[in-house]
Amino acid sequence: MRQKRFGWTVRGILGAIFLPLGLIFLALGVLLWRFGAGTGPDDPQIFLYAFGGEGLVFAVAGACLLCLDMRRRARLRDAYEGGHCVMADITGVVEQRHVRVNGRHPFVVECRYTDPSTGDVHIYHSRYLYVDVTDLLRSAQVPVYTDRRSFDTGFVDIDAVLPAIKTHS
Numbered sequence: 208m209r210q211k212r213f214g215w216t217v218r219g220i221l222g223a224i225f226l227p228l229g230l231i232f233l234a235l236g237v238l239l240w241r242f243g244a245g246t247g248p249d250d251p252q253i254f255l256y257a258f259g260g261e262g263l264v265f266a267v268a269g270a271c272l273l274c275l276d277m278r279r280r281a282r283l284r285d286a287y288e289g290g291h292c293v294m295a296d297i298t299g300v301v302e303q304r305h306v307r308v309n310g311r312h313p314f315v316v317e318c319r320y321t322d323p324s325t326g327d328v329h330i331y332h333s334r335y336l337y338v339d340v341t342d343l344l345r346s347a348q349v350p351v352y353t354d355r356r357s358f359d360t361g362f363v364d365i366d367a368v369l370p371a372i373k374t375h376s
Contacts, residue, residue, distance in 0.1 A: 215280075223269070232258050232265060236257075237259065286362050300317070301316075316336070320351060338374065340365075344369065
């Protein structure tokens with residue numbers, strides 16, 4: 208079985224940038240405080256607060272963003288590796304107009320699963336695809352791996368219904 212990759216989102220990338228920058232600024236603020244900067248009567252303490260406070264805010268924000276994205280990736284991995292597989296009906300391929308990467312909007316495959324025991328309808332989206340795959344889908348259903356306790360987390364295995372796509376420029 209080919210290993211699945213659960214990619215980073217913008218939240219995780221921002222967290223990976225903010226956390227080290229915040230730690231650097233926080234370390235500078237602590238070093239300035241440790242060596243007595245801003246303790247004299249004519250020394251402004253604004254640099255201590257700017258470096259330390261800004262560093263603390265950036266480090267906490269970066270750590271929160273990074274932890275949220277790592278948690279999302281772990282939930283998807285757990286659903287794929289030890290979850291429950293259901294077959295969801297593909298309802299369409301949707302272009303994500305609110306996201307732009309290199310001037311192009313990605314597509315997602317939207318699918319729907321109706322829980323037979325409760326009648327609840329669950330809608331899942333695949334990862335971003337940078338090719339319109341409407342004509343390439345080999346099936347009207349796609350496997351979705353969900354958590355055994357809840358249908359809130361679902362990994363759409365879009366690779367199972369698509370051929371290998373190789374783009375050339």
